[in-house]
Amino acid sequence: MFPSTSVALSGSPGSGKSSIAELAKSSGWEVISVEKLAENHGLIGEFDEQEQAKEIDIEKLRNSLGKINGPLIIDGHLSHHLEVDAIVILRCKPSILRERLEQRGYPKWKIESNVEWEIIGSSWSDIENENVAEFETSSTESYIVWSCIQEWINEGHPSRKPFIDWMND
Template sequence: MRVAVTGTPGTGKTTAVERLADADGPASGLAVEHLNDVIHEEEFVVEHDDERDSAVADLDAVADYLDGRDDVLFESHLAHHFDADRVVVLRTHPEELERRLTDRGESDAKAAENAESEALDVILSEAVERHGEESVYEIDATETEPEEVAAAIEAVVAGEREPQAGTVSFLDYL
């Protein structure tokens, strides 16, 4: 099984997946790939976007890297761009997202851009468009401890959670 964990930067993907990797359960049989690390380690960066102060990845190279890998859970804000059986989209209220991003040193402009993206459901919409509603699992991680988010991802992997998309709304932010 291939499981993608995606979401706007700052939603808690890496932290939740790290907690999940430390737990016993259905997900423990999956290899974990942190795609942002893979992109840098494998030199899949094709340019640097100075305006956004971010690396631009060669998505075809990442897809090739993942090709043939089964029993893998991969996480990144780009994870929904790749073939997966199930796609978990972590969501966080934009105000909390902005706080998290600025706390970790992101510029106010980058934090605001990501918060707006979260309010507009950009990653969720892309995930549903590519994978269909029947494969997308939305989780609101705003006030949820990382262990609880990891347990929710584990439930997705185990088939104990029904797909859902569009249940979280942050339009109040706009």
Template sequence: MRVAVTGTPGTGKTTATDRLADAWDGAEELRVVHLNDVIREEGFHDGADPDRGSLYADLDALAGWLDERADADVELVDSHLAHHLDADRVVVVRCRPDELKRRLTDRGETPAKARENAEAEALDVVLAEAVERHGFDAVYEVDATDRSPDDVADAVAAVVRGEREPSAGTVDFAGYL
């Protein structure tokens, strides 16, 4: 089973998937794939955006790479791009835009990039893309704003284990705008 763990940069995806991998006690083998690392390490990109410094990911190459290595019972695919790939379930990690903006500036992002990502979060950009590709029945939202990384990891684990119902559309940050 492939579970895409996606969301706007800074929401807590990577921390949550790492915590889940460390605490996993399921009978199934669990593997975490951090797509942003794979893009850089394997060269699955077509250069960098000169304004943002981010790489233009080659999603077809990523999809092929993932399919060739699909050997774990559960594969968590972590990236703000993960929802663009095939997955059985999609977890969209969310964060209140003002908090997201703070997190991004604290980790050194420019104010413009932090503002752009906060606005994308308020507009549900990643959620809308995930629902469009995978449908409402496969998308789960997790609001990480006031939750510890371990709590977010537990919420992702509940999705993996089938203990949560799909929940696309339950988080609303439109008031930020």
């Protein structure tokens, strides 16, 4: 079956998390969103009009859950804050990410914020877990990315460096 690995599936909005999560489900993995986990533990707040999302107290969720056992994939751009065995970060070329977010109808300020976040990659560089891998999703079909992720998990999810750097792109 699957290694008993808990995997955080993170990345900027528009990087392909939902597509990969659907492929994982169709491959037999249990997949749950960070939002659903927070909801299940009573740690989801009100809808934030400015952010256009429900607030999640990720620190309280992390403390409440402790070490998460697998096999399980946790989908969401905050999932890398949880205590899991491995972290997958989906990365998308900023110009393509911008197009994807525009197609979703995101407001301009939110598009700019997410594109800037992707360029800097700051949250990814602060991850303490050693079992981190980035997968580039700009022009690669989702099923190929998912195949690469499965291979990485089956190899024992070793850290993959160097990380993607969009600063000179």
